[in-house]
Amino acid sequence: MTIKRESNRILSRRAFLRVSSAASVGALLAACAPAAPTPTTAPAAPAETATPLPTQVPIATPESVAPTVVPTEAPMPAANGGTLVFAAEAIGESLEPGLWNGFGNSNILDNVYDRLTQPGEKWTDPARPALAESWEISPDGLVYTFKLRPGVKFHDGTELNADAVVRSLNRMTDPNDKSYVKGMYMNAEYGNANWEKFEKIDDMTVRLTLKQPDAAQLHRLFHPAAAIMSVKAMDEFGPQVGLNPVGAGPFKLEKFVPGQEATLVAFDDYWQGRPAIDKVIFRGYPDEAAMVAAIEAGEVNFAAYPPSAAIEQFQKNPNLKVEKGPPLVNLFLGLNRLQKPMDNIHVRRAINYAINRQNLIDGALYGLGVLPASFIGPAEFGYDPAGLEISVYDPEKARAELKASGLPEPVEITFSYENNRFWPQMAELIKADLEAVGFKVTLDKLDASAYPAKVASGETQLNMTQRSLWVPDPDNKVRLLHSSQGSAQWETGVAKSDLAARYDALLDAGRSESDPEKRKAIYKEIQDLILEDLPYVMLAYYAKPYVVARNVNVPPNAVNTERIFLRGVTIGPG
């Protein structure tokens, strides 16, 4: 009976979806009664979805504390210690590691795949061995020889070997590979462009040869795109491997409904031991109000992207825990100098001084952020507080700079941004600030799907984006924006300017330098250049929060801004 109850609860949402979709179709056709579909669809739902549930319930969880609780806590929802329901902003169309499909999908990838290395105890610590058991680096820093971990199994039962590693990492750039998909982006910013070759030495040894030394290479190997997948899956599914991911991660994919939902189950043969939770359901909530309602109702017990407007309300709810992340997410305005008047340094400076950042943090981020210096945040390697003097609110200076630009006022600019999360509020506040010093701002509100395309077209003047730390190394995000090969170069257009060569040289120097002090000096130089040249204006370091149910225990290293590793998460009683 207790199990029945539990399964009913899980089913009810699906049943509800069916009923509501049936009802809406019914309403559309002006069918007689909304009550009519209920009896017909409700019994059908359990019959279809009952199959996965019996497998879920009897499985014993060896390490978790949960099983003892299951029989006793009959009426408590989610008391079986098993299922984590993870609310993402959205679920994308594919789980191809080489393509960007949104934050939700990258969270799924982080838990389905393992990589050669993994993050350290603390996010900014040196990388630790994962699928690579050990490695040797040549004295010139160019050759990495990895010994693979023996006995690691993929979800399809095949074993990890050099072929799987070499192919998984080379397929991104090899159009002849059976599983190649056009547009895989791993090339420049994640290191492939710097790879001479990645080759098999023997069955359990692989060797990576670089063109230039890269201080962040071991970190880069745990980027979500560096997923190691089963050879069998690459052969069997070809380019469709994104819909049928087979990795060696702690969870294996049971079901994926593109654009909606993914169900993951614990992988019994995981090399670091079976994860504590049995099942993870990733669900997309593109509508903020729906997400808030789902969190409040306990339908969701892990929300990685809670709407910031609702944080205070969650804090008051005794059934929820709100955890504030470290301020690692950069929020900034891109000033695209390929479009007039952004080519004018005085205009860029005017924008920089016009913005009341504290207002943005209080108003749009609900206090979840700190004032910014430059592109490297306070918790990161290479932070330089000098930028705090430049990324400041000084409307007088802004007006003076705008005068100095020699342009007739009001200076008209178009401001493009994404129509979700805190962006619209930020945009309205920024518009008011800019108009107060002599700009005339037209807001160009775009759908989340349309915005990246518009930015990539190079046609935006002012755009607003966030950058998170996918890999704990400053090269990662600085390169993305400034390298003449970086995929985000259209936000600023700097790669097409006279400074492109200087940025490239500095970036390469920073990447190659292994001495931390010297490296720090190089990143200081980059940040000084950024603050002088202002390819973008820093708005805030955002401390991205997450919300979990009271009984969900999240170990300290599980959530690293956008990287979320659910292996150590446990669900306690109640």
Add this chain to the structure above:
Amino acid sequence: MAATQTVQRMTSANVMVQPGALSRAARRALCFARRFKAAAAGLVFLISISLGAIFAPLLSPHHPTQPNIPERFKLPGGQYVLGTDDLGRDIATRILYGARNTLAAGVLSVALASLIGSVIGIAAAYRGGWLDNLLMRLMDVMLSFPAILLAILVVASLRPGMANLVIAIAFSLIPTFARLVRSVVLGLTHLEHVAASRALGAGDRHIIVRHIVPNTAPLILIQATAALAVAISTAAALNYLGLGVEPPQPDWGLMVAEGQKHVFSAAYIPLIPGVFITIAVLSVNFIGDAVRDYLDPVLKR
């Protein structure tokens, strides 16, 4: 004003301006109000909100778009009659300025639709033949789409904005006007006094201006009040979807959309503009019903 003239002609009351006319008009208004209580209340609401919208800068000490973060989430009452929103802007001020957009969009689109619809209807009925067929089939095609869908289609293809919003709503309302006018005109052209006028050598222009337009006007008026309610709610809906005015500018529909993320924590933010939309649409509906009852000779007796 044109409405009262036609009303007078139709009821052949033949009221001339004479001593006591003012008190008589007042008495009539009072009588109307007593008979149509809901409509009178609606009229009072619409007139006061319209005056409020026109004189908003004089009535409100607050700025409608300037954010004021320290003052945000102030509950209704006190310094802010209807509270402040998530950016600290006074909601009452935004309601008044927003009325300019919401109500103007409704009125303008209905005016545009009734004008174009009437021209199409008269042309179709008066000319007949292939033109009638062509125009009416076109209207049938337009009618086969739900009005809101048609409006979304038009405004999305034209680019979101206030002017395009008005065009889109008008476009979706044209067919009902065209068909109504056509059916009335068809009946009128066969009436004896029209035939007599033609026999006396009157041209098309004379007949249309002297006989047809005056006699269709009351019906257009009734249809227009009915359409106004639809137009206001469509304008609010399109603004809600972000297809209307640009964000910092206030609009009732947009205010609901922007406020809905606070529905659990500060429900008054989306609720207040929602209530205003409802009251405005209800008011127009009540007035429309009253006008119809008042102008309908059968019901009047």
